[in-house]
Amino acid sequence: xxxxxxxxxxxxxxxxxxxxxxxxxxxxxxxxxxxxxxxxxxxxxxxxxxxxxxxxxxxxxxxxxxxxxxxxxxxxxxxxxxxxxxxxxxxxxxxxxxxxxxxxxxxxxxxxxxxxxxxxxxxxxxxxxxxxxxxxxxxxxxxxxxxxxxxxxxxxxxxxxxxxxxxxxxxxxxxxxxxxxxxxxxxxxxxxxxxxxxxxxxxxxxxxxxxxxxxxxxxxxxxxxxxxxxxxxxxxxxxxxxxxxxxxxxxxxxxxxxxxxxxxxxxxxxxxxxxxxxxxxxxxxxxxxxxxxxxxxxxxxxxxxxxxxxxxxxxxxxxxxxxxxxxxxxxxxxxxxxxxxxxxxxxxxxxxxxxxxxxxxxxxxxxxxxxxxxxxxxxxxxxxxxxxxxxxxxxxxxxxxxxxxxxxxxxxxxxxxxxxxxxxxxxxxxxxxxxxxxxxxxxxxxxxx
Amino acid sequence: xxxxxxxxxxxxxxxxxxxxxxxxxxxxxxxxxxxxxxxxxxxxxxxxxxxxxxxxxxxxxxxxxxxxxxxxxxxxxxxxxxxxxxxxxxxxxxxxxxxxxxxxxxxxxxxxxxxxxxxxxxxxxxxxxxxxxxxxxxxxxxxxxxxxxxxxxxxxxxxxxxxxxxxxxxxxxxxxxxxxxxxxxxxxxxxxxxxxxxxxxxxxxxxxxxxxxxxxxxxxxxxxxxxxxxxxxxxxxxxxxxxxxxxxxxxxxxxxxxxxxxxxxxxxxxxxxxxxxxxxxxxxxxxxxxxxxxxxxxxxxxxxxxxxxxxxxxxxxxxxxxxxxxxxxxxxxxxxxxxxxxxxxxxxxxxxxxxxxxxxxxxxxxxxxxxxxxxxxxxxxxxxxxxxxxxxxxxxxxxxxxxxxxxxxxxxxxxxxxxxxxxxxxxxxxxxxxxxxxxxxxxxxxxxx
Numbered sequence: 058x059x060x061x062x063x064x065x066x067x068x069x070x071x072x073x074x075x076x077x078x079x080x081x082x083x084x085x086x087x088x089x090x091x092x093x094x095x096x097x098x099x100x101x102x103x104x105x106x107x108x109x110x111x112x113x114x115x116x117x118x119x120x121x122x123x124x125x126x127x128x129x130x131x132x133x134x135x136x137x138x139x140x141x142x143x144x145x146x147x148x149x150x151x152x153x154x155x156x157x158x159x160x161x162x163x164x165x166x167x168x169x170x171x172x173x174x175x176x177x178x179x180x181x182x183x184x185x186x187x188x189x190x191x192x193x194x195x196x197x198x199x200x201x202x203x204x205x206x207x208x209x210x211x212x213x214x215x216x217x218x219x220x221x222x223x224x225x226x227x228x229x230x231x232x233x234x235x236x237x238x239x240x241x242x243x244x245x246x247x248x249x250x251x252x253x254x255x256x257x258x259x260x261x262x263x264x265x266x267x268x269x270x271x272x273x274x275x276x277x278x279x280x281x282x283x284x285x286x287x288x289x290x291x292x293x294x295x296x297x298x299x300x301x302x303x304x305x306x307x308x309x310x311x312x313x314x315x316x317x318x319x320x321x322x323x324x325x326x327x328x329x330x331x332x333x334x335x336x337x338x339x340x341x342x343x344x345x346x347x348x349x350x351x352x353x354x355x356x357x358x359x360x361x362x363x364x365x366x367x368x369x370x371x372x373x374x375x376x377x378x379x380x381x382x383x384x385x386x387x388x389x390x391x392x393x394x395x396x397x398x399x400x401x402x403x404x405x406x407x408x409x410x411x412x413x414x415x416x417x418x419x420x421x422x423x424x425x426x427x428x429x430x431x432x433x434x435x436x437x438x439x440x441x442x443x444x445x446x447x448x449x450x451x452x453x454x455x456x457x458x459x460x461x462x463x464x465x466x467x468x469x470x471x472x473x474x475x476x477x478x479x480x481x482x483x484x485x486x487x488x489x490x491x492x493x494x495x496x497x498x499x500x501x502x503x504x505x506x
Numbered sequence: 507x508x509x510x511x512x513x514x515x516x517x518x519x520x521x522x523x524x525x526x527x528x529x530x531x532x533x534x535x536x537x538x539x540x541x542x543x544x545x546x547x548x549x550x551x552x553x554x555x556x557x558x559x560x561x562x563x564x565x566x567x568x569x570x571x572x573x574x575x576x577x578x579x580x581x582x583x584x585x586x587x588x589x590x591x592x593x594x595x596x597x598x599x600x601x602x603x604x605x606x607x608x609x610x611x612x613x614x615x616x617x618x619x620x621x622x623x624x625x626x627x628x629x630x631x632x633x634x635x636x637x638x639x640x641x642x643x644x645x646x647x648x649x650x651x652x653x654x655x656x657x658x659x660x661x662x663x664x665x666x667x668x669x670x671x672x673x674x675x676x677x678x679x680x681x682x683x684x685x686x687x688x689x690x691x692x693x694x695x696x697x698x699x700x701x702x703x704x705x706x707x708x709x710x711x712x713x714x715x716x717x718x719x720x721x722x723x724x725x726x727x728x729x730x731x732x733x734x735x736x737x738x739x740x741x742x743x744x745x746x747x748x749x750x751x752x753x754x755x756x757x758x759x760x761x762x763x764x765x766x767x768x769x770x771x772x773x774x775x776x777x778x779x780x781x782x783x784x785x786x787x788x789x790x791x792x793x794x795x796x797x798x799x800x801x802x803x804x805x806x807x808x809x810x811x812x813x814x815x816x817x818x819x820x821x822x823x824x825x826x827x828x829x830x831x832x833x834x835x836x837x838x839x840x841x842x843x844x845x846x847x848x849x850x851x852x853x854x855x856x857x858x859x860x861x862x863x864x865x866x867x868x869x870x871x872x873x874x875x876x877x878x879x880x881x882x883x884x885x886x887x888x889x890x891x892x893x894x895x896x897x898x899x900x901x902x903x904x905x906x907x908x909x910x911x912x913x914x915x916x917x918x919x920x921x922x923x924x925x926x927x928x929x930x931x932x933x934x935x936x937x938x939x940x941x942x943x944x945x946x947x948x949x950x951x952x953x954x955x
Contacts, residue, residue, distance in 0.1 A: 117567075118566075118567055118748070118749050119747060119748065119749035119750075218755070218756065220752075221677070222756075224677035224678070225674055225677075225756075228670070228673035228674075228682070229570075229683065229688060231567075233677070239678060239752040241752060242678075242749070242750075242752075298568060299567070300567050300570075300691070301568075301690060303688040303691075306762055306764075307760040307761060307762040307942070308761045309674055309758060309760050310758065310759035310760075310761075311757065311758050312756060312759075313937075315755075488762075
C-alpha cells in the first residue's frame with residue numbers, strides 16, 4: 058500500500074479511465090479476427106499475443122488435457138518453420154515467448170523489439186493453420202505433458218486435492234475437470250485428437266490478436282491484414298456452449314490425507330457468479346468482499362480475527378475470487394491453523410468470523426481503504442503493458458468486451474457496502490459449497506468428520 | 507427363504523446351469539443384430555424385447571436426458587404406424603408394452619400371445635429407422651418428461667439427494683449425470699437432438715433382440731430375418747467409449763436439508779468394480795458381501811447389530827450392490843436412525859459395525875445361508891421368463907455375454923469367505939466414498955459437520 062498522503066495526488070491525475078481508453082483501439086478483419094491495440098510508447102518494445110477462444114472447458118468428452126497438449130504441439134513446426142524453430146527465432150531476436158492454457162482460452166505471446174513485430178505476426182499466422190505434426194513429435198510431447206503433470210500435480214498433494222475439490226464443486230460443468238487433464242486421459246491423447254481440435258478451433262474467427270507497446274494502430278492493422286488476413290476462417294463454427302450447472306442442493310465436504318502434506322489447511326469454495334458483459338456489479342461486489350474478508354492486507358476481517366493476538370488460531374488466512382470467467386466461478390477462503398489447532402476448530406473459527414461479518418456488516422473504514430487500494434492497483438497495472446495485454450486477452454476470451462474492461466475500475470469504485478452484503482449473503486451459502494480438509498495423516502477421529 | 511429341508515431337494519434337481527443353458531440360443535443377423543431366444547413352453551405367450559446399446563451415460567455433453575426423451579418419442583409413429591398407435595395395437599391384441607432407459611441401455615418390450623410375435627417384430631423393426639417426429643410431438647413429449655421429472659425427482663428430496671450424491675460420486679464418468687437429465691438441460695432438448703441421437707444409435711448393429719416364451723428358435727430366427735434383416739446398420743459406428751474415473755483421493759460428504767424429508771438417513775456409496783466378461787469373481791464376492799452386511803434377511807450383520815435389541819439405533823438398514831454395469835459402479839449402505847438417534851451417531855454406529863466385520867471376518871453359518879438363498883433366488887428367477895429376458899438384456903448391454911450370465915450362479919456359489927473379506931477391504935475405502943446425510947431441517951450444529 059501507498060502512504061495515504063500520496064494516494065489522493067495520484068488519483069487526481071487519473072480520475073477516470075478515459076486516459077487509458079484513449080490508448081486502446083480495436084479492429085476486426087474480414088475473416089473474423091478481432092484485434093486490440095494498446096499503445097505504450099515508453100520503450101521500443103511490443104507484446105504480441107494471439108488468444109484462441111478455446112480452452113480446457115471446451116474439450117470433447119474423455120479428451121481432457123487436449124487444449125493444453127495442443128498448446129505444446131504448436132511449437133512443432135510448419136512447412137516453413139522447423140520444429141523448435143519458432144522459439145529459437147524469438148530468442149535469436151532477443152525476445153521472449155511462451156504460451157498458456159486455461160479453462161476459457163489458449164494463448165501465445167512474444168515480447169520483442171518493435172521492429173520484429175512483423176516477423177512475429179508472420180510466424181504466428183503461419184502456425185494458425187499450417188501446423189505439421191509427426192507421430193514422433195506427438196509421442197515425445199505427450200511424455201513432456203505427463204511429466205509436467207507429475208511435477209505440478211501428482212507430486213503435490215495440494216494440487217491433487219485441488220483437482221478433487223473442483224470435481225466436487227462442479228456437478229455438471231467441465232470446470233470440474235483439470236486443465237492439464239486427468240492423467241489417464243492425457244496419456245491416451247493422440248495426434249488425431251490434437252489435429253481435430255486444432256482444425257476446428259484454431260482459426261481467425263476464433264482468435265483475438267492483442268498488440269501492446271510502441272506501435273501505431275494503423276500500422277498494426279495493415280500488418281495484421283497482410284499476415285492474418287489471408288488465413289481462412291472455420292466455416293459454421295458452432296457457438297461456444299458448455300454444459301451448465303444444475304441447482305446445487307447439498308453442501309459437500311472432502312477430506313484428503315497424504316504423508317507429503319507439510320501444512321494442513323481448510324479450504325472452502327462457493328459457486329459464485331462471474332463478470333458478465335454489461336453486468337459486472339455483482340462480481341465487483343464479490344471482488345471487494347474477498348478483499349474485505351481475506352485480502353492481501355493484514356487488516357482483513359479474517360486476518361484480524363484469526364491471525365493476531367493471544368487468541369490467534371491461524372498462521373495464514375485468505376479469501377479469493379476472480380470474476381474473469383466465461384461461466385460460473387468460485388468464491389473461496391483458505392485457513393491454515395496453528396500447530397495446536399485442529400482443522401475442525403479452524404473451520405469453526407472461520408465460520409464464526411463469517412457469521413459475525415454477516416451480522417455486523419461492512420466496516421466503513423476498511424471499505425474505504427480497500428476502494429483506494431483497488432484504485433491504486435488499477436493505476437499500477439497500467440504501467441505493465443504486457444499485463445494489460447493479458448488482462449484484455451483473458452477478459453475477451455471470457456465473454457467480456459473492451460468496454461467492460463475499461464468500465465471495471467469505475468464499477469469497482471461504485472460498489473456500495475450494501476451491495477457487498479447482498480452479494481455475501483447470496484454467495485456464502487453452503488449448499489453451493491465444497492469444504493476441504495487437507496491433512497498430514499489420517500486419524501479415524503479427523504477423517505470421520 | 508425356503509424351509510431348510512426343502513432346499514436341498516430343489517438343488518438336487520438343478521445343480522448346474524446346464525438345464526437353463528439348453529433353453530437359451532443365440533444368433534446374429536448379417537446387419538449385426540444380435541439375438542437371444544429363451545424357450546419357455548409353459549404358456550402360449552412371448553416377451554419380445556429390443557435393447558439398444560445406448561443409454562444415459564452415452565449422451566453428448568450438455569444433452570442429459572436425451573436417451574430417455576428419445577425413448578418417449580419412439581411412440582410418436584412412422585410412415586405406417588400413427589402416433590400412439592403402437593401401444594394401441596399391442597393393447598388391442600391383449601398385450602402389454604413399455605420401455606425403459608438406464609445408463610447403459612434403452613429397451614422396448616411387448617408381452618403378447620405367441621401368434622402376435624410377428625406383428626411385434628414388424629412394428630419394432632419399422633420404428634428402428636422409420637421414426638417420424640413433428641415439432642408438435644416433440645414439444646408435447648418434452649412437457650411430459652419434465653412433468654415426469656417433477657413427479658419422480660423434483661418433488662422428492664430423496665431423489666434430489668440421490669442426484670447430488672451421484673454427481674459427487676463420479677468425478678469424471680457420466681454415471682454422475684441423472685438418467686432423466688438435469689432439469690435445465692432436459693427442458694432445452696430439441697427435435698434435432700433426438701433425431702441425431704436416434705440416427706446414430708438406433709440401428710441393428712447396436713441392438714440386441716430378446717425373445718422369451720413359447721417359441722421355436724428357428725422360427726424366431728426366420729421371423730427376425732424377415733423383419734429386422736432388411737434394416738440398414740449404422741456404418742462405422744464408433745466403439746462405446748466413455749470418460750473413465752481418475753483416482754479418487756478424497757472422501758466426500760454431503761448434507762441436504764429439506765422440509766419435505768419425512769425420515770432422515772445416512773447413505774454411503776463406495777466406488778466398486780462391476781461384473782466384467784469372463785472376470786465376475788470380484789463382483790460375486792461383493793454381491794455376497796452386500797447380502798452379508800445388509801441383505802434382505804433380518805439376520806444381516808447390520809440388522810442384527812443396529813435394528814434389534816435394547817440398544818437398537820436404527821429402524822432400517824440395508825447394503826446394496828448391483829454388478830451389472832458397463833463401467834465402474836457403487837457398493838453402498840443406508841441406515842435410518844431411531845427418532846432419538848442423530849445422523850452422526852447413526853453413521854458412527856454403522857462404521858463400528860463395518861470395522862468389527864473387517865476384524866471378525868465372515869460368520870460361516872451366515873455365509874452358508876446366503877449361498878443357499880442366492881441359489882434359491884436363481885432358481886426362482888427361472889420361473890419368470892420376462893425377468894430372465896430382462897436379465898439377459900441388461901447383461902448384454904452392460905458388457906457381459908450369454909456365457910457370463912449362465913456362469914453367474916456358479917461364480918456366486920464359488921465365492922469363498924476369504925474372497926469376500928479381500929473385496930470388503932478393497933472396496934470399503936472411504937477415499938472412494940461419498941457419505942450423505944439427508945435431514946428434515948437444517949440446524950447449524952448438524953449442517954456444519
